[in-house]
Structures are given as structure tokens and as C-alpha cells.
Amino acid sequence: MGTRGYILKKVFQAFLTLLAVIVFNFFLFRILPADPVDILTRGAGAKLDDAEKAELRASYGLDKPLFPGQFMDFMGDTLRGDLGQSIIQRPGEDVTAIFGEFMWPTFLLVGVSTVLSTVIGIFMGIYAGWRRNGKFDLFSMGFSLVLYSMPEFWLGMLLILLFSTTLGWFPSSGRATVGGVYTGTAAVADIVNHLFLPALTLTLAYLGEYYLVMRSSLLDVLGEDYITTARAKGVREKWVLRRHAVRNALLPTITLIALSFGFVLGGAITVEVVFGYKGLGGLTYVALQNRDFPLLQGIFLISSATVIAMNLVADLIYGYFDPRVREA
Amino acid sequence: MQSPPITPGGDPNLTGDRMPESLPELRSPRRIRRARRRRAHTTIWKEYRKSKMGMAGLLILVFFVAVAIFAVFSSKDGLDPTKVFGPRLAPPSLKYPLGTDNFGVSVLTQVIQGSKISLLVGLVASVMTITIGALIGIVAGYRGGAYDTLLMRFTDFGLVVPWLALAIILASIIGPSLVTIILVIGLTSWPSTARLVRSQVLSVRERPYVERARALGGGNWHMIGHHVLPNVMPVILANAVLVVAIAILSETALSFLGLGDPFSFSWGGVIESAFNGHATTLGAWWWIAPPGICIVLVVLSFTMIGFALDEIINPRLRER
Amino acid sequence: MSVLSLKDVHITYHTASGGVPAVRGVNLEVAKGEVLGLAGESGCGKSTIAAAILRLLPGTTKVEGSITLDGEDVLAMKPGRLRAVRWTGASIVFQGAMHALNPVQRVGDQIGEAITVHNQAGEREARVRVGALLEQVGLPTRRAMDFPHELSGGQKQRVMIAMALACNPSLVIADEPTTALDVMVQAQVLRLMKELQRDLGLSMVFITHDLSVLVETSDRLAIMYAGKVVEEGSAATVFHDPKHPYTAALAAAFPEIGDRRFRGNPTGLGGDPPDPQEIPSGCPFHPRCSVAFADCERTVPELYPAGEGRRAACLLVEGAKTVATGVSE
Numbered sequence: 013m014g015t016r017g018y019i020l021k022k023v024f025q026a027f028l029t030l031l032a033v034i035v036f037n038f039f040l041f042r043i044l045p046a047d048p049v050d051i052l053t054r055g056a057g058a059k060l061d062d063a064e065k066a067e068l069r070a071s072y073g074l075d076k077p078l079f080p081g082q083f084m085d086f087m088g089d090t091l092r093g094d095l096g097q098s099i100i101q102r103p104g105e106d107v108t109a110i111f112g113e114f115m116w117p118t119f120l121l122v123g124v125s126t127v128l129s130t131v132i133g134i135f136m137g138i139y140a141g142w143r144r145n146g147k148f149d150l151f152s153m154g155f156s157l158v159l160y161s162m163p164e165f166w167l168g169m170l171l172i173l174l175f176s177t178t179l180g181w182f183p184s185s186g187r188a189t190v191g192g193v194y195t196g197t198a199a200v201a202d203i204v205n206h207l208f209l210p211a212l213t214l215t216l217a218y219l220g221e222y223y224l225v226m227r228s229s230l231l232d233v234l235g236e237d238y239i240t241t242a243r244a245k246g247v248r249e250k251w252v253l254r255r256h257a258v259r260n261a262l263l264p265t266i267t268l269i270a271l272s273f274g275f276v277l278g279g280a281i282t283v284e285v286v287f288g289y290k291g292l293g294g295l296t297y298v299a300l301q302n303r304d305f306p307l308l309q310g311i312f313l314i315s316s317a318t319v320i321a322m323n324l325v326a327d328l329i330y331g332y333f334d335p336r337v338r339e340a
Numbered sequence: 341m342q343s344p345p346i347t348p349g350g351d352p353n354l355t356g357d358r359m360p361e362s363l364p365e366l367r368s369p370r371r372i373r374r375a376r377r378r379r380a381h382t383t384i385w386k387e388y389r390k391s392k393m394g395m396a397g398l399l400i401l402v403f404f405v406a407v408a409i410f411a412v413f414s415s416k417d418g419l420d421p422t423k424v425f426g427p428r429l430a431p432p433s434l435k436y437p438l439g440t441d442n443f444g445v446s447v448l449t450q451v452i453q454g455s456k457i458s459l460l461v462g463l464v465a466s467v468m469t470i471t472i473g474a475l476i477g478i479v480a481g482y483r484g485g486a487y488d489t490l491l492m493r494f495t496d497f498g499l500v501v502p503w504l505a506l507a508i509i510l511a512s513i514i515g516p517s518l519v520t521i522i523l524v525i526g527l528t529s530w531p532s533t534a535r536l537v538r539s540q541v542l543s544v545r546e547r548p549y550v551e552r553a554r555a556l557g558g559g560n561w562h563m564i565g566h567h568v569l570p571n572v573m574p575v576i577l578a579n580a581v582l583v584v585a586i587a588i589l590s591e592t593a594l595s596f597l598g599l600g601d602p603f604s605f606s607w608g609g610v611i612e613s614a615f616n617g618h619a620t621t622l623g624a625w626w627w628i629a630p631p632g633i634c635i636v637l638v639v640l641s642f643t644m645i646g647f648a649l650d651e652i653i654n655p656r657l658r659e660r
Numbered sequence: 661m662s663v664l665s666l667k668d669v670h671i672t673y674h675t676a677s678g679g680v681p682a683v684r685g686v687n688l689e690v691a692k693g694e695v696l697g698l699a700g701e702s703g704c705g706k707s708t709i710a711a712a713i714l715r716l717l718p719g720t721t722k723v724e725g726s727i728t729l730d731g732e733d734v735l736a737m738k739p740g741r742l743r744a745v746r747w748t749g750a751s752i753v754f755q756g757a758m759h760a761l762n763p764v765q766r767v768g769d770q771i772g773e774a775i776t777v778h779n780q781a782g783e784r785e786a787r788v789r790v791g792a793l794l795e796q797v798g799l800p801t802r803r804a805m806d807f808p809h810e811l812s813g814g815q816k817q818r819v820m821i822a823m824a825l826a827c828n829p830s831l832v833i834a835d836e837p838t839t840a841l842d843v844m845v846q847a848q849v850l851r852l853m854k855e856l857q858r859d860l861g862l863s864m865v866f867i868t869h870d871l872s873v874l875v876e877t878s879d880r881l882a883i884m885y886a887g888k889v890v891e892e893g894s895a896a897t898v899f900h901d902p903k904h905p906y907t908a909a910l911a912a913a914f915p916e917i918g919d920r921r922f923r924g925n926p927t928g929l930g931g932d933p934p935d936p937q938e939i940p941s942g943c944p945f946h947p948r949c950s951v952a953f954a955d956c957e958r959t960v961p962e963l964y965p966a967g968e969g970r971r972a973a974c975l976l977v978e979g980a981k982t983v984a985t986g987v988s989e
Contacts, residue, residue, distance in 0.1 A: 029496070032497055033501065036501075040509060157640060157643060158636060158640065160643065161585070161636045161643060162632070162636050162639075163592045163593060163608070166628070166631075166632040166635070169611070169614070169619075169620050169628050169632075170628065170632070172620040173628065177623045178623065184621055271532075274499075274501070274504075277502045277504065277505070278505070278593065281504055281597075282593055285596075296505070296508065297597065300597065311505060312509055315502045316500065316501055316502060323500060
């Protein structure tokens with residue numbers, strides 16, 4: 013099939029999965045026994061009378077039959093990028109517009125911590141696997157196991173306790189100083205200052221897992237016959253590691269990193285809540301408390317789409333490194 | 341090429357029956373099976389005892405289970421702020437070894453009472469996860485064909501959906517409660533178990549003695565009950581332990597976000613109230629640290645047990 | 661002078677359950693241009709010896725005795741010298757090429773790596789040499805761009821052979837090179853190896869459990885059992901006139917069409933090779949031996965002279981009695 017076929021296949025599959033998610037999103041609210049309008053307006057406080065409900069129902073197209081009426085409406089809207097309006101939080105405002113405001117801080121946070129945790133975790137894992145049962149291995153193993161067992165938001169709280177409340181080195185919340193009017197480098201520095209603790213939290217939270225996977229994957233590979241072949245040929249240990257062992261050990265690691273991305277997003281939500289960080293996570297929390305369903309639905313869609321995209325990226329990277337999958 | 345010698349006695353899956361040298365009396369198949377199972381269990385336990393990590397994990401777990409049982413039988417009055425008049429937000433003292441929260445309730449009591457919720461929810465949710473996952477995995481692996489493809493697409497979909505987002509939506513529709521959390525975890529965590537079980541079933545299906553059993557006329561139920569299940573169980577067991585660990589962490593996160601029962605505090609709930617009570621900015625470390633430490637210890641213990649079990653089931657890890 | 665010389669070699673693996681003596685006092689010699697066949701069942705130690713020659717055993721393994729390659733003591737070599745000698749002094753054709761090749765690297769690069777690592781050529785010249793090597797083993801040169809999974813079992817084995825020849829080694833160790841192949845492919849690969857050995861005048865150690873293969877390819881044979889050599893001599897005489905009951909049983913297990921001895925007398929060897937941690941007392945073969953007698957349980961046989969250039973570790977030989985080959989007259 014070749015490389016191009018592989019890429020096309022993966023992109024197509026990703027698109028199909030996205031469609032499935034959208035359909036799933038649709039049914040999520042409508043299969044329930046309760047009246048959708050009741051659910052949609054549950055958080056609104058005052059009870060609506062029948063007339064208002066009927067009006068609301070009509071505006072949401074809920075008076076149309078489920079299939080094809082509502083379904084087509086929903087699909088059409090979603091594919092056009094119309095995710096509805098927020099009911100509670102900012103009534104009437106487009107969900108997509110709200111996202112625009114909250115997306116980049118989350119991307120920044122998740123991006124920075126993912127890069128850091130994968131890079132550090134992988135390097136640590138390689139080093140530990142190579143020097144199995146050395147002091148570094150045992151220490152980092154314990155360290156990673158403990159990190160892996162920690163709820164990330166709790167870690168965040170501890171870090172706030174230490175670095176913010178006690179030592180005063182970093183702010184305890186927010187993504188930028190409230191009411192601050194910094195420009196240029198000062199603005200960037202301010203953002204970094206606020207980003208530091210949340211990013212540290214997320215990095216530490218997932219570093220352990222990547223370390224463990226890389227280490228065990230490397231140990232598996234080191235037991236393979238072709239490693240012995242390489243050594244028998246007289247290749248230096250350093251190159252045996254780099255050219256033969258790591259290249260093969262990275263493969264399952266990439267897969268696992270992709271698979272855990274859903275958890276990373278989950279972690280981002282709780283961490284943003286802890287740090288009062290105004291990103292999508294914090295938005296989700298507030299939307300949850302307000303039962304602002306259009307917003308929640310949109311968030312579900314966006315996060316699913318992100319995970320699908322990340323999986324696609326991982327698939328492509330994997331395909332680059334492992335020639336075997338390109339054939340099938 | 342050189343290979344280290346295999347363990348004495350060889351791979352039990354390959355050598356099959358090894359009847360004892362002396363056969364004093366005729367043994368029925370059932371007695372043989374039972375004896376074999378007993379022998380297998382004692383061997384597993386003997387191997388397990390050798391693992392320091394496994395024993396440590398087991399010890400910690402037993403400790404917390406004991407705490408949870410103690411919590412069931414001790415009074416919950418200590419949790420009620422109307423019945424207790426402790427000092428608010430007090431650091432640890434002799435009377436309140438873990439200090440008090442912003443209502444004056446002892447943190448120690450909360451942690452002890454929280455243990456039973458956290459462990460229970462973790463356990464029940466795991467049972468649900470594993471049952472669903474194993475069922476799907478076995479059907480997909482054993483039936484193959486269209487069933488397999490369909491179920492695996494479904495599983496892949498389940499893997500892609502970000503669990504917390506889904507959990508939040510589900511919980512906000514159903515309403516916050518312990519049952520919600522159990523349901524949500526059960527419904528979102530099964531895919532990886534399903535995948536694992538399926539691949540194990542596939543490998544069992546290919547084994548020669550399975551083919552022979554079919555040739556001898558073994559029907560589907562017999563095959564699944566006598567051949568597939570016993571060989572898949574060890575893998576499920578090792579996976580189950582890790583599933584519980586993740587379930588506990590998930591429950592903690594969901595409780596933290598306010599989706600749990602507001603009246604019965606799990607450890608996650610204690611952390612939630614600590615957060616909402618501004619424990620971080622007020623420096624009330626005694627309120628924040630203990631529930632988290634308990635979670636870490638319990639999850640660690642499950643993880644260690646899981647690792648130890650995994651090493652026994654995948655012996656190749658031992659020789660290196 | 662011999663290319664390879666093993667004197668009183670003892671190799672003990674280190675495992676969780678204690679030390680496992682895989683090789684218990686082995687002496688072997690390979691002269692220049694000679695093919696030594698090393699035969700025995702799984703677990704007798706032959707593959708261990710192969711790995712030991714280039715010090716490829718796990719670090720915790722204890723290797724005692726002397727292993728001399730081209731006059732140099734392998735066990736005393738410093739790491740740098742060892743790396744230089746690996747592949748140029750001796751190379752190995754591994755069993756199961758499916759797993760002995762790096763799955764994510766093109767086969768041409770893997771062969772070329774052997775050349776460039778020893779600074780025998782630059783990148784471009786190495787590629788030319790790789791092409792020549794591939795042709796030598798009967799593969800088209802464009803195969804160099806393939807990945808291992810794109811090749812058949814026989815093709816992969818040819819790649820392994822080409823790789824083994826890349827640095828013109830003094831000695832080639834073939835460790836079960838054809839075991840994992842179909843019979844037809846096996847015959848092809850064996851023929852190839854025989855030709856190469858003849859054309860290039862290679863010294864070889866040919867390891868296998870299939871005795872009939874060795875008769876075709878080897879000059880001399882050494883039969884191993886439970887970590888020791890139990891018989892050695894020229895290939896033809898050892899196979900057709902075995903002095904040790906084990907050799908006889910091994911030979912009988914691979915019947916030759918046309919040889920009257922096998923007609924109507926299918927024989928195999930019952931039982932399993934002994935667990936290295938629980939080797940029987942006296943002669944390690946006695947529990948499975950059809951002609952064992954009382955002494956066999958008590959006395960450990962040495963390699964007694966058993967004819968012209970032959971030795972066998974059997975008490976029956978010591979007593980110069982004729983050996984019943986286990987086949988009825």
C-alpha cells in the first residue's frame with residue numbers, strides 16, 4: 013500500500029471516528045427518558061411555564077421528529093461549526109466564540125506539559141532501562157510509581173501550598189495577573205509566571221507513566237535477538253542502544269502516549285480548576301456547575317476531536333518509524 | 341543462538357498433564373482438575389511471596405481494608421459539624437491528630453470514614469469495568485469475524501472518547517451520587533480491558549490443544565468454560581488489579597469535581613471540600629495532605645500487586 | 661595452527677534459581693579450512709558455546725577455561741579489542757533470522773553496518789560491497805533496500821549469511837542456520853553454505869541437532885550431551901559407525917533412505933535431555949541408554965580413544981567391547 017495509502021487510510025479513519033463522536037453527541041441527550049428541555053434548562057433556576065417551554069422547544073427544533081428532522085439539523089449545524097449558544101454562563105453567546113477565548117491558554121498548558129513530560133519521561137526511561145537495577149533505575153522507578161499514583165489535582169494543591177502560600181515564589185491562581193496591564197516581554201513573563209506551577213503539575217503527573225512504559229519497552233527490546241546480532245557485529249554499546257534498541261522501543265511508547273492523551277485532557281481539567289486557570293478546563297467546571305449543556309456538549313466535541321487529532325498524529329509518527337505497518 | 345535454560349519442568353502450558361509416578365487409585369477427571377488447580381494456586385502464592393514489591397503492596401492494602409472495616413463499624417457522628425464542636429482549621433494536636441477542617445470536624449475521622457467509600461466505589465466500579473470488558477473481549481476474540489470487527493470498532497471508539505468529558509456529561513445528566521460515579525467509571529473504562537482480553541483469547545484459540553478439543557467435539561460453551569476462561573483468568577486478574585487502581589483515581593477526580601454524593605465523603609470528597617474551603621491559600625496542609633497520601637498509598641499498593649502478579653504470569657521478565 | 665581452540669571450558673548461567681552449568685568441560689579444535697559439526701539436542705550447550713566464542717553471553721554468566729581465536733585469548737581481550745575481533749575474527753549466522761534482524765532497518769544497511777563499524781570502507785564503498793555479498797548468496801542486489809519483513813525465511817537466512825561474510829572472518833559459526841526453514845529451502849541454503857565454504861576456504865563450526873545435515877557438510881563431528889562432548893571423530897565414521905549409544909540413537913532418529921539399518925526399524929530416543937541443574941550421576945546418559953549397565957550409574961566416563969582420530973565417552977568403549985548400536989541384527 014505504501015506510505016501515501018497509509019496516510020490516507022489513517023486520515024479517513026480519523027474522520028469517521030469524528031463523525032461517530034458527533035452522532036454520539038447527538039444521542040447523548042436525546043435518548044434519555046427525561047424531557048430534553050427540562051434537562052437543558054435545569055440549571056436556569058426559575059421554572060419555565062408551558063408556553064415558554066414550548067417556545068424553547070421550537071427554537072431548539074425539538075418539536076421536529078427525532079429522525080431525520082432533529083438529527084439532520086444537529087449534523088448540519090455541527091459540521092458548519094455552529095455548536096449552539098450557551099444558556100447559563102453567557103446566555104445567547106455562541107459556544108464557538110466562547111471557546112475561542114478559552115482555548116489558547118489550555119493549548120499552551122497542555123502543549124508545554126506534554127512536550128516536557130514525554131521528553132523527560134522517555135529519556136529517563138531509556139537511561140533506567142539501559143542500566144537496569146542501577147541506583148538511578150530503582151530511585152526513578154519509585155519516584156515514578158508514586159507520581160503515577162497521585163491524583164494530579166492534589167499534586168497541584170501541594171505545589172501551591174509549597175511554592176505559593178509558603179514560599180511565595182509563584183501566584184496561586186489565574187493565567188495572568190488580574191487587572192494587570194503588561195505589554196511585550198513583561199506580559200509574556202507574567203503569563204509564564206502563572207503558567208509555571210500548573211505546567212509543572214501536569215508534567216510531573218504524566219512523566220511517571222511515560223517513564224514506566226519507555227523503560228519496560230526498552231527492556232523487552234533488549235531481550236530480542238537482533239540486539240545480540242548487533243553486538244556480535246562489533247557495534248559499540250552506545251550505537252546498539254541508539255540505532256537498534258531505542259528505535260524499536262519507541263514504537264509501543266508512541267502508541268501509549270497517544271492512548272493516554274484522553275487522560276491528559278482529563279488531568280488538564282482538574283488542574284485548571286485547582287489553579288483557577290482560565291482555560292477550557294476551568295470553563296468545563298463552571299459549565300458543569302451551571303449545567304450549561306450546550307457548552308458541555310461543545311466541550312465534549314472539542315476534546316474528542318483533539319484526542320482524535322492527537323491519535324492521528326501519533327499514527328503518522330508511528331508509521332514513519334515502523335515500516336511494517338505501511339505495508340499492511 | 342544461546343538461550344537461558346527454561347524453568348525446570350518447562351512451560352506448564354506445553355507439557356500439559358504430568359501424572360504422578362505412582363497411581364495408587366484411579367482418579368476422576370474432576371479430582372485431577374481440582375488437584376491441579378490447587379497446585380497451581382499454591383505455586384502462584386509461593387512465587388508471589390518471593391516478590392518484595394508484591395508483599396509490600398499486599399500489606400498496605402490489608403491495612404487500609406482493615407481501616408475501612410473499622411470505619412463501617414464506628415460511628416459517623418464525628419463527621420457531623422452540628423454534633424462536634426472542634427476548633428476550626430486547627431493544625432494537628434493530640435486531640436485531633438490530623439487537625440480539623442473549616443467546620444471544626446476532625447480530618448482523621450473524615451479520612452477513616454472516607455476509606456470505606458473510596459475502596460467500595462473503586463471495587464464495584466472495577467467489577468463493572470472488568471465484566472463488561474471481559475465479556476466484550478471474549479466474544480470478540482472467540483467469535484471473530486463480523487462480531488470481532490464491530491466490537492473492536494466500538495472499543496476503539498471508547499478509547500478515543502476523553503473519559504472525563506464524557507463522565508462529566510453523564511454525571512450532570514444523571515445527577516451526582518455514588519451510583520453515578522460507579523456507572524460512569526464502569527461505562528468509560530472497559531475498552532483497555534476488552535482489548536487485553538481479546539488478544540489473550542486470540543492467542544489461546546490458536547493453541548494446539550484447543551484445536552484438538554474442538555476436533556473431539558467440544559461445543560462452544562465447553563470451549564469457553566474449560567479452555568478459554570482458565571487461560572484468560574490470570575491475565576484478567578493481573579489487569580483487574582490495575583483497573584481498581586485507576587478506578588480509585590477516577591473516583592477521586594469525579595468527587596473532586598463535585599459529582600459524588602455530597603453527604604458521604606470519599607477521600608476525593610475530602611480534597612474537594614479542602615479546595616473549596618481554600619485550604620491551599622490558608623496553608624491548612626493537614627487537611628490537604630492526608631486524604632491524598634491515603635490515595636497514593638492505596639493506588640501504589642494495587643500497582644505493586646499488579647506488577648508482582650504480572651511478573652509471575654509473564655515469567656520472561658524474571659530471567660533478565 | 662587451529663583457528664579456534666577451546667580448552668576445558670566451563671560455562672555456568674546465573675539464574676534466579678541458582679547456577680545452571682550449561683557447559684561442563686569441553687575441548688574443541690577447528691583447523692584452518694575445516695568444518696566442525698557440533699550436534700546435540702536442545703539444551704546440551706552447543707549454542708552456549710557459540711555465543712561464548714564472541715563473549716555474547718549475559719554479563720552474569722561465568723565462563724571458565726580458555727577460548728583461543730586465531731591464537732588470541734578471547735576471554736582476556738579488552739573491550740576495544742573484543743569489538744574489533746567480533747565479526748572480523750569470527751562471525752555468527754544466527755538461527756531464526758526472523759528475529760535476528762532489526763525490523764526497522766533495511767537489510768542492506770544492516771550488512772553495511774558490519775563493514776562500516778570496522779572501518780573497512782566508507783559509506784559508498786560499503787554499499788558496493790553489500791551488493792556483491794548479496795549476489796554471492798544468490799540474492800538480487802536491489803534487495804538491499806528491503807526491510808526484513810519483506811523477505812521470505814530463506815531470503816532472510818541468505819542475508820544473514822551475507823552479513824556473516826561481510827568482514828572476511830577467519831571463522832564462521834553457523835548456529836542452527838536451517839532449523840527454522842522448510843525442507844526445500846533448507847536444502848538450498850545448505851547447498852549455498854557448502855559452496856561458499858569450499859570457494860572461500862572458510863573455517864566453520866556448524867551447529868545443529870540434525871545429524872544427517874552434518875554428515876553432508878562437516879569434516880569432523882563432535883556430539884554433545886548435557887554440557888559435555890561425548891563423541892568426536894571424522895564426520896563419516898562417527899555417523900556410520902557411532903561408538904557412543906547417544907550418537908547411535910541420534911543417527912537413528914534421522915533415517916536415511918537406502919541405508920539398510922533403518923529398514924523396518926524406526927527408532928527414536930525416549931525421554932528428555934536432563935535438566936542442567938539435575939544431571940544424573942555417573943554417565944549423564946545412562947537413564948536413557950539402552951545398553952547401560954551397573955557401572956554406568958557410578959562412573960563418569962572420560963573421552964576414551966575409540967579408533968583412528970576418534971574418541972567417545974562411554975564405558976563400553978573403555979572396555980574395548982563392541983558397542984551394540986541398539987538395532988537388532
